[in-house]
Amino acid sequence: MRGRRAAGWAAGLAIVLSAATLRAETVAQRYPALASKLQCTCGCATPMPQECETMKCSTRKAIDADIVWVETGPMRNDRMAVKLQYFEQKYGSRILMAPPTSGFGMVVWIMPWVAAGLGLWLVFFSIRYWRKRALPAPAATSTGEASAAAAPPAGDEAALEQVRAEMDRELRGF
Amino acid sequence: MQLFGSFAILLALVLAGYGVLAGIFGLARRDTRLIASAQRAAMAVFPVVTVAVVCLVGLILRNDFTVAYVAEHSNRALPFYYKIAVLWSGQEGSLLFWTWLLSGYAFIALLGARRKARGIAPATAPGNLAAATAGAGAAALPVPATRAATDEEEALSPRLAHRNLMPLAAVILGAIECFFLLLNNFAASPFVTLPVATPPDGNGLNPLLQYAQMVIHPPMLYLGYVGFSVPFAFCLAALIKRYPGDRWIHVTRRWTMVAWLFLTIGIVLGGNWAYRVLGWGGYWAWDPVENAAFLPWLTATAFLHSVMMQEKRGMLKVWNVWLVFATFLLAVFGDFITRTGLVASVHAFAQSNIGPWFVVFFIVALLVCGWAYFRNRDFLKSENALESTVSRESGFLFNNFILLVITFAVLWGTVFPVVSEWVEGQKIDVGRVFFDRINVPLFLFLLFLTGVGPLLAWRRTSLNSLKRNFTAPAVVGVLVAVASLLGGVRDPYPIVCFGLAGFVLTTIAMEFTRGASVIRRRGGGGVLGGWPAALTQLTLRNTRRYGGYIVHVGIILIAIGIAGSGLNQQAQGAMPYHAQMRIGPYTLVSENYTQNDNANYASNSLEVAVERGGQYVTTMYPARRFYKASNQDQSMVAIRSTPLADLYLVYAGNDPNSGDPILHAYWNPLMVWIWIGAIVTALGTLLAMLPNRRPSGGAPGGIAAKAAAAPVEEVHA
Numbered sequence: 001m002r003g004r005r006a007a008g009w010a011a012g013l014a015i016v017l018s019a020a021t022l023r024a025e026t027v028a029q030r031y032p033a034l035a036s037k038l039q040c041t042c043g044c045a046t047p048m049p050q051e052c053e054t055m056k057c058s059t060r061k062a063i064d065a066d067i068v069w070v071e072t073g074p075m076r077n078d079r080m081a082v083k084l085q086y087f088e089q090k091y092g093s094r095i096l097m098a099p100p101t102s103g104f105g106m107v108v109w110i111m112p113w114v115a116a117g118l119g120l121w122l123v124f125f126s127i128r129y130w131r132k133r134a135l136p137a138p139a140a141t142s143t144g145e146a147s148a149a150a151a152p153p154a155g156d157e158a159a160l161e162q163v164r165a166e167m168d169r170e171l172r173g174f
Numbered sequence: 175m176q177l178f179g180s181f182a183i184l185l186a187l188v189l190a191g192y193g194v195l196a197g198i199f200g201l202a203r204r205d206t207r208l209i210a211s212a213q214r215a216a217m218a219v220f221p222v223v224t225v226a227v228v229c230l231v232g233l234i235l236r237n238d239f240t241v242a243y244v245a246e247h248s249n250r251a252l253p254f255y256y257k258i259a260v261l262w263s264g265q266e267g268s269l270l271f272w273t274w275l276l277s278g279y280a281f282i283a284l285l286g287a288r289r290k291a292r293g294i295a296p297a298t299a300p301g302n303l304a305a306a307t308a309g310a311g312a313a314a315l316p317v318p319a320t321r322a323a324t325d326e327e328e329a330l331s332p333r334l335a336h337r338n339l340m341p342l343a344a345v346i347l348g349a350i351e352c353f354f355l356l357l358n359n360f361a362a363s364p365f366v367t368l369p370v371a372t373p374p375d376g377n378g379l380n381p382l383l384q385y386a387q388m389v390i391h392p393p394m395l396y397l398g399y400v401g402f403s404v405p406f407a408f409c410l411a412a413l414i415k416r417y418p419g420d421r422w423i424h425v426t427r428r429w430t431m432v433a434w435l436f437l438t439i440g441i442v443l444g445g446n447w448a449y450r451v452l453g454w455g456g457y458w459a460w461d462p463v464e465n466a467a468f469l470p471w472l473t474a475t476a477f478l479h480s481v482m483m484q485e486k487r488g489m490l491k492v493w494n495v496w497l498v499f500a501t502f503l504l505a506v507f508g509d510f511i512t513r514t515g516l517v518a519s520v521h522a523f524a525q526s527n528i529g530p531w532f533v534v535f536f537i538v539a540l541l542v543c544g545w546a547y548f549r550n551r552d553f554l555k556s557e558n559a560l561e562s563t564v565s566r567e568s569g570f571l572f573n574n575f576i577l578l579v580i581t582f583a584v585l586w587g588t589v590f591p592v593v594s595e596w597v598e599g600q601k602i603d604v605g606r607v608f609f610d611r612i613n614v615p616l617f618l619f620l621l622f623l624t625g626v627g628p629l630l631a632w633r634r635t636s637l638n639s640l641k642r643n644f645t646a647p648a649v650v651g652v653l654v655a656v657a658s659l660l661g662g663v664r665d666p667y668p669i670v671c672f673g674l675a676g677f678v679l680t681t682i683a684m685e686f687t688r689g690a691s692v693i694r695r696r697g698g699g700g701v702l703g704g705w706p707a708a709l710t711q712l713t714l715r716n717t718r719r720y721g722g723y724i725v726h727v728g729i730i731l732i733a734i735g736i737a738g739s740g741l742n743q744q745a746q747g748a749m750p751y752h753a754q755m756r757i758g759p760y761t762l763v764s765e766n767y768t769q770n771d772n773a774n775y776a777s778n779s780l781e782v783a784v785e786r787g788g789q790y791v792t793t794m795y796p797a798r799r800f801y802k803a804s805n806q807d808q809s810m811v812a813i814r815s816t817p818l819a820d821l822y823l824v825y826a827g828n829d830p831n832s833g834d835p836i837l838h839a840y841w842n843p844l845m846v847w848i849w850i851g852a853i854v855t856a857l858g859t860l861l862a863m864l865p866n867r868r869p870s871g872g873a874p875g876g877i878a879a880k881a882a883a884a885p886v887e888e889v890h891a
Binding site: 039092093094096097098099100103105106107108109111112115116119120122123126127130131132 | 219362489556559560561562568571572575578579582583586587590591594597598601602603604605606607608610611616
């Protein structure tokens with residue numbers, strides 16, 4: 001009977017200890033996950049997991065404490081977006097390592113790719129336009145660039161060989 | 175001295191204003207005497223602004239705290255060399271410094287035009303377009319003319335282009351000078367006296383600026399920013415004058431290279447300063463002020479590539495003109511956001527009231543550019559067409575496309591907080607995650623093009639040529655990527671970057687060896703006849719091409735260094751006596767803790783023994799200083815650099831409970847290659863600016879001579 005009771009206590013203790021360990025691990029794991037999405041707002045813009053050495057920084061400790069509070073307090077089970085919203089409301093959007101991917105924040109992410117798409121279209125349009133305009137091997141450009149004029153007609157292997165031979169002959173004279 | 179300085183900047187404004195007005199009237203009336211007078215006035219601006227600068231430096235060195243600028247930015251205990259740096263450490267002084275550099279550039283350009291005019295006088299034949307449009311101004315300079323230039327010479331000589339465009343370029347440079355001199359005189363004068371009693375000592379220089387790099391970094395950056403005014407002036411002048419031929423673009427390119435070199439050095443020194451001073455283990459944070467320097471660098475880089483399309487094929491003229499305009503406008507924009515507090519930055523100057531001045535100047539400059547373009551756009555028609563999608567021309571198009579997308583992304587991310595505040599009433603800040611996510615893949619594609627572009631032939635590249643040129647580099651690239659994967663690199667970006675670095679370096683090595691082997695076969699390797707001599711000959715025969723390749727090697731080395739940051743490690747902990755910490759392959763042992771005090775600062779220093787595999791390696795001394803005048807403290811980082819990795823130690827403060835020193839250690843692989851790459855880039859640029867050395871013997875106009883001076887694939891492909 002006594003042995004059973006002792007075993008029960010031991011099992012209970014083990015469960016409590018495991019739960020405590022699990023909880024500690026969860027907080028330890030959660031901290032970097034949240035902190036890596038935040039940056040110091042003192043002006044250095046250093047990610048929270050790193051030290052801010054730029055100047056006397058009074059904000060980092062407060063943010064650090066807030067991260068621990070969020071991960072251990074009533075918000076611990078909330079979605080990451082909700083947690084980030086809390087920090088954004090308290091410290092402003094400067095605290096976020098990356099702009100939000102919703103609302104007007106989405107625009108910042110989209111625009112570079114829109115510009116890339118337009119640029120790509122412009123490049124292909126230019127290539128197509130120029131190819132349509134292309135004349136069959138102009139004799140010499142008005143830029144007077146000897147090198148361009150000296151280039152053989154595209155794909156003309158015979159002319160290429162001729163140029164190579166001529167070049168070799170002249171190089172012998174060096 | 176303060177009054178003398180004030181008078182000097184006022185006189186400089188009068189001279190610059192006269193230079194602009196006399197230049198405009200002289201050009202309009204073709205009055206050579208008036209133009210000559212305008213140019214002399216423009217040249218006189220530099221010595222007069224120099225007097226103002228000397229006055230301000232004198233006031234700083236004399237600790238004259240009656241002057242507000244000196245009291246705000248200097249103090250008695252500041253060492254001599256940092257007192258010189260006070261000149262550009264504040265808003266007013268740095269604006270005067272900017273004006274001084276700008277007038278110096280204008281002075282050199284005008285002096286160059288006089289020297290260049292000494293060989294050939296402008297033609298006066300009625301049919302000569304240059305004489306009709308530009309020659310009047312050029313002839314104004316009292317130089318000994320030996321013979322008249324022909325029409326062909328007018329069109330083809332970069333020397334004549336420089337000289338003939340100078341009168342109008344001087345007017346444009348003078349107008350820019352006027353803007354900055356207006357600021358110096360009426361908006362941000364460095365010679366204003368304090369309205370209150372003179373303080374016994376000044377506030378001192380910001381501790382963050384008390385480093386050797388900070389003495390060099392701002393002047394280099396300013397030389398870059400300001401330098402873009404010169405190609406802008408020549409480009410705008412050529413467009414307004416409809417200067418014949420394409421030689422004006424050579425003048426623009428050369429000046430752009432000078433500014434690009436300085437800006438590159440300035441940006442890298444800034445990164446090096448951030449790395450060595452700020453103590454967060456990094457070198458680039460996509461801060462708005464960093465971005466402001468990066469933006470004109472990107473467009474200037476795009477121009478230095480696409481200008482070859484215009485020089486070789488008479489294409490992309492509109493594009494090039496707008497790249498030069500954009501580079502100048504972005505330099506002005508950078509100055510604007512740095513000085514007005516438009517966007518928050520740790521590097522920015524204090525907020526000031528000069529914002530509207532910059533806005534007006536920016537709008538006027540943009541309107542002038544637009545007017546000049548729409549009035550003369552028919553002058554910029556392409557002379558040739560693209561013949562194949564697989565060609566050097568396409569390579570340049572894609573190169574420019576990527577560079578411009580990066581420019582847009584950086585600009586967009588930089589101004590987005592302001593845009594979001596306008597639109598939503600709430601500021602949305604953009605951190606480095608955005609910039610990294612958008613730009614890293616684009617930069618990797620740019621690296622790929624760095625390898626591909628030079629191997630493509632002008633006009634068209636055949637399939638055989640592609641196979642011949644790309645097989646070996648592609649194999650090396652794949653092998654390097656696999657080796658880095660096997661070596662423990664798991665992040666995909668560094669793996670791709672290392673692979674591309676292998677690919678590009680192989681293509682460049684092939685280009686050098688191919689050219690040098692031809693010279694060696696023909697006995698052109700000099701007395702020794704070896705590879706070094708052949709490579710030297712090859713490089714000196716076409717400095718622009720091979721200098722450009724060396725620049726590419728530098729960029730690749732920088733990319734390798736940046737990719738190394740994907741493997742960084744860090745650790746932090748209290749370090750009482752004999753405590754140990756492990757980081758990378760090293761064990762750090764706390765040996766001692768010392769304190770020091772002098773007139774400028776008090777410091778705490780930690781002595782850390784570094785061991786590797788139980789063997790002593792070195793001792794490092796991270797410290798923390800408290801600057802008395804400014805009442806600020808600052809980390810003094812200790813760094814041990816090796817080709818493989820940097821060990822980076824920061825004294826992070828003391829434990830509030832135990833008082834033990836806290837050490838933050840970083841292990842940064844391949845970091846040193848960023849700085850080596852920057853040096854290689856600078857050397858390559860300097861080489862590319864040298865004139866080609868003509869090979870001795872051989873027919874001067876023959877194909878061999880052209881082959882040495884022209885890209886190899888033009889005759890190979």
